[in-house]
Amino acid sequence: MKINPSTLIATIINFIILFVVLKYMFFDKVKAIIDERENLINEQLDNAEEEAEKARMLAIENERILKNAREEGKLITERHKQKAEKIYDEIVEEANQEAKIILERAKVEINREKEKVEYQLKKEAIDLAIELSKKVIEKNIDEEKNRELIGEFITKVGNS
Known part of the structure; x- marks a missing residue:
């Protein structure tokens, strides 16, 4: 294949003319679009x-806030735990005091009942002594001897 120099020159001239026309008409617009796109991409990257x-x-910041919240939560939990322990201690103390009061009342009640029983026994003993003395008086008129017997009996019953 033989290259014709006139065709080659015409092709080069046509290419140069086409290049110049495209440069003035399209290259600036394409370059502006490419620059604009490049600026947009750079701006988006920034x-x-x-x-x-x-x-x-x-x-x-969120990590710091979370840490502070955890610490505050621990403090709140500790305060509530201390309050609960204090309330528990107060309840136990009140229960102990109530138990002491109940024991004291029971002791007083037991002493009252004991005194009441002792009084009843003494009263019955005296009643029996009186009955005995009546019988003794009926059988034996020696008053002095009877008084002595009754006094001894009351003394023995009183000490019991």
């Missing part, structure tokens, strides 16, 4: 970096 930095800062 925004993404800023948002990533904000996200890191928020993550750090």
